């Protein structure tokens with residue numbers, strides 16, 4: 001399997017105020033240049049403002065998350081007016097989230113505005129009914145509902161995307177989630193589904209679901225190892241026994257595990273390990289000087305003296321010498337978001 005570069009932008013949901021639309025309670029917006037500039041080069045946005053959508057209007061009275069006590073579980077919250085707690089929009093916001101589920105089935109990621117009782121994903125302030133802030137353990141009610149409806153969908157907050165490591169991790173998750181649907185769950189019309197290396201004009205042979213899942217895992221193996229070695233090996237063991245699972249179980253379990261592994265940012269140490277594995281596949285085709293050059297470069301990367309792109313460039317330079325499809329299929333060698341081609345970061 002070879003993951004093809006996309007000819008289209010990936011659909012991603014986003015809090016509408018981040019697009020610069022004046023939909024906030026005070027009539028303002030929270031425009032994110034990272035979202036509408038950098039990331040818009042690879043994402044096609046589906047902007048939604050749940051509070052406007054349920055008819056709260058602009059401007060509107062502010063709302064916040066209300067809990068009975070500090071230890072209240074994440075779903076034991078109400079969304080009520082700051083000035084008048086009798087204004088309760090909990091159910092309308094939950095119902096609205098449920099109503100947009102069909103529309104959001106096509107999105108491959110979601111970017112939420114932070115600190116919002118509707119859209120916040122992490123650490124939203126929660127209040128007691130006497131108005132005192134009690135903790136920052138809340139999740140916006142709309143975001144929470146979408147987490148439940150799409151448990152594996154890559155999600156991130158606008159503000160965190162200013163951090164390059166978190167941004168790269170989000171991009172990697174979105175690209176992988178999108179690729180999963182294109183190759184595994186919705187392969188119809190995808191030119192990668194046919195037999196790799198098939199002669200021109202030869203009809204593509206449909207693969208079984210289990211074959212597609214295993215091929216997807218195989219192509220992502222070194223990328224996954226760079227994020228979490230132990231969980232990647234556990235996934236490999238699960239796939240060895242996958243014939244006992246129903247199709248639905250298989251898809252849900254493997255998709256969930258892959259997205260869980262990728263949710264941990266790749267460390268330099270684990271990436272070095274995956275790069276060493278990749279280099280090992282090429283060593284028989286390199287002379288002594290080339291092997292040393294590659295080894296030294298990976299060591300320079302491990303020490304933080306060289307960027308990942310330098311190692312990937314050299315690996316790709318040597319790649320055509322290997323006739324083995326396993327190493328050619330490795331997404332790790334092509335998937336650094338800044339290099340993917342569909343994101344022009346220059």
Ligand code: SF4
Nearest residue numbers: 016017049113116119
């Ligand atoms: S945070 Fe969400 S609800 Fe609030 S203005 Fe932005 S899109 Fe609308």
